Amino acid sequence: MSGKRAVIAGIGHTEFSQNSGRSTMQLAAEASLASIRDAGFSPTEVDGTVTFSMDTNDELALIRSLGVPMLRFCARTRGGGGGASATVQLAAAAVESGQADAVLVYRAFNERSGHRFGQPVQANPDPVWNWASPFSLNTPAKVYSLTFQRYMYEFGLTNEDFGRYTVVARDWASTNPNAQFYERPITLQDHQDSRWIVEPILRKLDCCLESDGGVALLITTAERAAAHGSDAVPILASSAIQLEGGHEMFAYYHDDLCEYPEGRVLGEQLYRQAGITAADIDVAMIYENFSPIVFLQLEAFGFCGRGEASDFIKDGHIGRGGSLPTNTNGGLLGEGYIHGMNNIVEGVRQLRGTSSNQISGAEHVLVSAGRSGIILGR
Amino acid sequence: MTTVRPPISDFDDAFFWEGINSQKLLIQRCGDCSVLRHPPTPICANCGSMNNQATESAGKGSILTWIISQHPTEPDEEPRIVILVQLDEGTRIVSNLIDVAPTHDQVLNDKRVEVCFVDYDGTILPQFRLAEMQS
Numbered sequence: 025m026s027g028k029r030a031v032i033a034g035i036g037h038t039e040f041s042q043n044s045g046r047s048t049m050q051l052a053a054e055a056s057l058a059s060i061r062d063a064g065f066s067p068t069e070v071d072g073t074v075t076f077s078m079d080t081n082d083e084l085a086l087i088r089s090l091g092v093p094m095l096r097f098c099a100r101t102r103g104g105g106g107g108a109s110a111t112v113q114l115a116a117a118a119v120e121s122g123q124a125d126a127v128l129v130y131r132a133f134n135e136r137s138g139h140r141f142g143q144p145v146q147a148n149p150d151p152v153w154n155w156a157s158p159f160s161l162n163t164p165a166k167v168y169s170l171t172f173q174r175y176m177y178e179f180g181l182t183n184e185d186f187g188r189y190t191v192v193a194r195d196w197a198s199t200n201p202n203a204q205f206y207e208r209p210i211t212l213q214d215h216q217d218s219r220w221i222v223e224p225i226l227r228k229l230d231c232c233l234e235s236d237g238g239v240a241l242l243i244t245t246a247e248r249a250a251a252h253g254s255d256a257v258p259i260l261a262s263s264a265i266q267l268e269g270g271h272e273m274f275a276y277y278h279d280d281l282c283e284y285p286e287g288r289v290l291g292e293q294l295y296r297q298a299g300i301t302a303a304d305i306d307v308a309m310i311y312e313n314f315s316p317i318v319f320l321q322l323e324a325f326g327f328c329g330r331g332e333a334s335d336f337i338k339d340g341h342i343g344r345g346g347s348l349p350t351n352t353n354g355g356l357l358g359e360g361y362i363h364g365m366n367n368i369v370e371g372v373r374q375l376r377g378t379s380s381n382q383i384s385g386a387e388h389v390l391v392s393a394g395r396s397g398i399i400l401g402r
Numbered sequence: 403m404t405t406v407r408p409p410i411s412d413f414d415d416a417f418f419w420e421g422i423n424s425q426k427l428l429i430q431r432c433g434d435c436s437v438l439r440h441p442p443t444p445i446c447a448n449c450g451s452m453n454n455q456a457t458e459s460a461g462k463g464s465i466l467t468w469i470i471s472q473h474p475t476e477p478d479e480e481p482r483i484v485i486l487v488q489l490d491e492g493t494r495i496v497s498n499l500i501d502v503a504p505t506h507d508q509v510l511n512d513k514r515v516e517v518c519f520v521d522y523d524g525t526i527l528p529q530f531r532l533a534e535m536q537s
Contacts, residue, residue: 144473154409155441158527159498160471160482162407170486170496174467177511221474224506228474268447276486277494281466 027247030116033254034063034242040360044236051238052132059240064252072097072124097124108364110396113262115243132238187215197354239365261297264396286395287324302326309367461517
């Protein structure tokens with residue numbers, strides 16, 4: 025491996041909770057400092073940052089807490105959680121091109137005790153909402169359900185099929201002490217007993233766990249990480265796909281509503297960059313704001329065929345002992361929803377051999393945010 | 403009584419909402435290459451033209467997908483059927499299906515629909531009814 029290759033050298037996060045009791049800036053700073061120290065770096069060596077365009081923590085305010093004297097690279101990703109893995113793409117591009125030596129990636133919010141994304145929009149935040157909110161499409165659950173319904177109709181699925189994903193996620197979470205649902209596995213009946221959010225598509229337990237918390241990553245080159253003694257994980261591939269006519273929420277205008285076209289193109293890009301195929305992925309971390317989005321991604325990335333995700337999950341492939349352990353931290357439904365960034369932390373842990381649900385011999389991990397993704401590997 | 407959030411009309415979308423106020427469902431059409439597009443854009447991605455025209459839709463199409471919108475913790479909110487319509491002209495639009503009971507024990511996918519216009523306390527919206535003759 026080239027010494028110039030980008031690696032994730034450090035990971036850091038706060039606890040994931042329903043009420044952090046402190047500022048989002050403090051969450052960002054705590055996670056950031058933890059990731060820098062985990063990499064064996066000093067804050068004075070950080071010279072770049074990447075976060076979400078949606079993040080409310082200003083870079084300059086953050087570096088005053090950290091003791092970072094200078095930044096020469098600052099970037100932000102478009103969109104929401106779909107950009108989670110794009111943060112790594114931007115940071116990797118910066119360190120591989122020499123625009124920065126050590127890039128801090130951070131995301132922190134009080135998304136449960138403060139502004140909750142799942143609530144109805146109070147004003148059209150963007151012109152695209154004109155085509156939705158006057159017709160009562162005013163929450164993410166409803167907006168996404170309009171595409172999930174066609175998928176269910178086409179393949180004859182019921183909400184019970186989605187529940188089988190949640191049962192697996194909660195099983196992984198039950199043995200992860202960082203998970204908010206640690207030691208709280210559920211049965212399919214528990215899932216079916218939870219209340220409807222959008223009947224008959226989503227129940228409460230199909231929805232991600234709105235959370236407070238912060239996550240950070242320290243990204244640098246392999247040779248710098250080695251010089252610092254970091255337990256670094258190479259970034260074998262990274263990409264972020266936007267398609268004309270596409271949208272992360274209002275995915276209503278592409279030909280086939282039963283596929284995730286950005287995910288399909290993303291998979292092709294990632295496998296080509298890494299020189300591997302879907303069969304080489306040992307662990308998949310798949311962004312799930314709502315359980316059905318996992319089904320669309322399993323198909324988009326070629327782990328199973330069109331319309332086959334339900335059987336793939338039913339047959340045990342994504343759970344313990346399965347062929348594709350998926351969301352081994354419990355995912356965003358089981359561990360917490362830090363906008364997908366906590367799934368990257370779990371991907372790093374799987375390759376370091378330090379996951380609470382360690383998959384032995386894991387060599388390639390896909391971390392997908394649907395339209396952005398990375399492959400980490402040894 | 404259904405309360406609706408009024409659209410915010412900006413430059414690119416203004417013609418659409420003006421059309422709705424005159425009970426016309428308009429689709430943006432390139433004045434040069436005639437390609438239809440919705441939601442509207444300021445420039446035609448097909449030919450680069452800014453000669454933006456509009457054509458009146460016949461208002462007929464079929465339901466691609468649908469949900470019942472009802473807030474799970476606010477039972478007083480009136481349920482509405484939200485539909486994604488594939489218009490016969492080729493573009494798609496999100497709207498509501500009216501005059502149909504919002505119940506789950508029906509299959510609305512691929513049903514034929516026709517546009518109508520409803521005034522919700524001063525906000526006129528394009529809405530759809532099931533077509534009388536199923537084709």
